[in-house]
Amino acid sequence: MDSSFTPIEQMLKFRASRHADFPYQEILLTRLCMHMQGKLLDNRNKMLKAQGINETLFMALITLESQENHSIQPSELSCALGSSRTNATRIADELEKRGWIERRESDNDRRCLHLQLTDKGHAFLREVLPPQHNCLHQLWSSLSTTEKEQLEHITRKLLTRLDQMDQDGAILEALS
Template sequence: MSDSFKPYESAITAIASQIPGSPLREAILTRLFLHVSGELSDFFDARLKEYGLNYTTWTSLVVLYSSPQRRLLPSELSVFINTSRTHCTRIADELVDKRWVERVASESDRRQTYLQLTAAGIAFVEQLQPQRREQYRQLWSSFSLEEQNQLDALLRKMLALLES
C-alpha cells in the first residue's frame, strides 16, 4: 500500500475497532478511491500549472476543440465537463482572459452566446496535446489491457449505482 494512504487506513481501522459493526472494507475502499482521485488530479494538474490551467480548464479547451465549429453553448460545456453552469462561467472567464476562448453571439438567437475557441486556443491545444497523450500512456503503462478493462467495468458499475 502506498505510504500516502497508510495514515487514512490506520485511522479507519482504529475507528472500526472502536465501533462494532463498522464496514471496514467498504470504508477503506471508499477512502482509497477518494485518495486516488486526489492524487490523479495532482498528477494531471502538475504539468498544467505552468500554463495557469488545471485538468478541468484543460478538458474544457479539448471539448471545445473537438466540437463542431470549435464552439459550444456554456450549458453544453457544463454537461461535458460535469460541472455547474456557474462554475462553467468561471472557467469560461478564465479562458477568455487567456485569449484562448471568446464569447460569440448566436446568429440565430441573440439571447445565446457561444464559447468559441480562438486561433490561439486551437494552436495551444495542438501544441500541448502530444504531452497530454504521453501523460495518459505513462499513467496506464503498468496496467495490462485486461486490468484496464476490469477497472473500466467496475467504475461504470459504481457510476451506474451512484446515478440510480
C-alpha cells in the same frame, strides 16, 4: 516503501480490531477510491499548472474543441462544465483574454452569442495535449490491458449503483 495510504489503512485496521461490526473492506475500498481521486487530481493540477492553465479552463477548451464548428453558446458551456452561467462568463472572459476564444454573434440570430475556438486556442491544445497523454500513459502503464478493462467495468458498476442510490434517495434513507 510505505504508500501515502498506509496511515489511513493502519487506522482502519485498528478500528476494525476494536469493533466487530466495523465494515472494514467497504470502508477500505471507499477510502482507497477517495485517496486515489485526490492523488489523481493533485497530479493533474500540477501538470496543468506547469502548462499555465487550470482544470476549468482546460475543460472549457476541450468542450469547445469537441463541438461541431468548435463553437458553443455560453449557456451550453455552463451546462457542459456543470457551473453557473456567471462562472461560465468568467471562464469565457479568461479564455478570450488569452486569445483562445472569440465571442461571435450567431449567423441566424444576432441576439445569440457563440464562443468560438480560435487558431491560437487550437494551437495551445496541440501543444499541451501530447505531454498530458504521455503522463497518462505513464500512470496507467502499471496496469495490464485486462486490469484496465476490469477497473473500468468495476468503476462503471459502482457509478451506476451510486447514481441509482441518488435517484432512490437510498443514502438519506440509510441515515434515518
